[in-house]
Amino acid sequence: DSGVTQTPKHLITATGQRVTLRCSPRSGDLSVYWYQQSLDQGLQFLIQYYNGEERAKGNILERFSAQQFPDLHSELNLSSLELGDSALYFCASSVGGSGNQPQHFGDGTRLSIL
Amino acid sequence: GENVEQHPSTLSVQEGDSAVIKCTYSDSASNYFPWYKQELGKGPQLIIDIRSNVGEKKDQRIAVTLNKTAKHFSLHITETQPEDSAVYFCAAREAPGTYKYIFGTGTRLKVLA
Numbered sequence: 001d002s003g004v005t006q007t008p009k010h011l012i013t014a015t016g017q018r019v020t021l022r023c024s025p026r027s028g029d030l031s032v033y034w035y036q037q038s039l040d041q042g043l044q045f046l047i048q049y050y051n052g053e054e055r056a057k058g059n060i061l062e063r064f065s066a067q068q069f070p071d072l073h074s075e076l077n078l079s080s081l082e083l084g085d086s087a088l089y090f091c092a093s094s095v096g097g098s099g100n101q102p103q104h105f106g107d108g109t110r111l112s113i114l
Numbered sequence: 115g116e117n118v119e120q121h122p123s124t125l126s127v128q129e130g131d132s133a134v135i136k137c138t139y140s141d142s143a144s145n146y147f148p149w150y151k152q153e154l155g156k157g158p159q160l161i162i163d164i165r166s167n168v169g170e171k172k173d174q175r176i177a178v179t180l181n182k183t184a185k186h187f188s189l190h191i192t193e194t195q196p197e198d199s200a201v202y203f204c205a206a207r208e209a210p211g212t213y214k215y216i217f218g219t220g221t222r223l224k225v226l227a
Contacts, residue, residue, distance in 0.1 A: 105157035
């Protein structure tokens, strides 16, 4: 158990809809990272927050947004969903925000778009 | 930006044999290299990491080596067991000043009993 909690585990929805994925980092970790894992793309970095502030951005679509709240949990919002958004979405956390510290992953949310 | 290549994509070994997975990276400024193990239905689990000021690190049956000159690093698993079967990912942290990992494409390791 990594200590990172993601909810829900599974999400099934239709094209055009909007969903919110939630992540609670390990106790004491200030950084949260979001990744997308699909069969043909591997693990792709989306965005990082450190202590409530956005710190780094990867290949995150404009239809996607995230935030980190004062209690350090984070939410990833996906809107105007398309079939190609079907993937596993992982959250990871680390103590600091410099990137050279271990990131610990949750078990992911599997998003299926019908 | 950083690019990480990982080989092989699949690897089958007999129980008790050793397994080696290799990764190369492109950015000589990268300085942190973690390895993750992902089992079916689970998130990636950190198994070992190495920083650029170290050439080798070992933890029981797992070791990682880093060759900064050649820009490659390898994962070595000795005395493999069926429970080592999983997908393994290498990663490299992009150059200082950025904060993200770039992951390799993964190696599916199968340990045959």
